[in-house]
Amino acid sequence: MSRRRVARLEDLPAGQPTLVETEGARVVLSRVNDDVFACSDECAHQGGPLSEGRLAGTRLTCPWHGWMYDLKSGTCLMPSRGGPVVTYPVTIEAGEVWIEVP
Numbered sequence: 001m002s003r004r005r006v007a008r009l010e011d012l013p014a015g016q017p018t019l020v021e022t023e024g025a026r027v028v029l030s031r032v033n034d035d036v037f038a039c040s041d042e043c044a045h046q047g048g049p050l051s052e053g054r055l056a057g058t059r060l061t062c063p064w065h066g067w068m069y070d071l072k073s074g075t076c077l078m079p080s081r082g083g084p085v086v087t088y089p090v091t092i093e094a095g096e097v098w099i100e101v102p
């Protein structure tokens with residue numbers, strides 16, 4: 001695991017996913033109030049771009065076929081037997097957003 005600074009909290013629009021790239025990984029940052037959740041940009045279904053999806057609270061919906069993920073856990077909410085999306089631990093320190101990547 002390595003820790004990477006990926007954004008400033010103030011630069012992340014609330015309610016809208018933001019794509020960043022770090023160490024070759026495409027990571028979606030989703031700001032929900034003053035919390036930030038990080039997941040892979042790659043949908044577990046067929047690799048759709050989750051950064052172009054719709055964010056509602058902590059639920060992110062893939063733009064291609066509508067799979068929905070809970071960003072707190074990466075669990076696929078619908079369909080119920082869909083695979084999870086990869087998530088990354090996030091910390092916020094002095095307004096800077098950090099994630100841990102493998």
Ligand code: FES
Binds near residue numbers: 047065
């Ligand atoms: S690729 Fe995301 S729902 Fe199909």
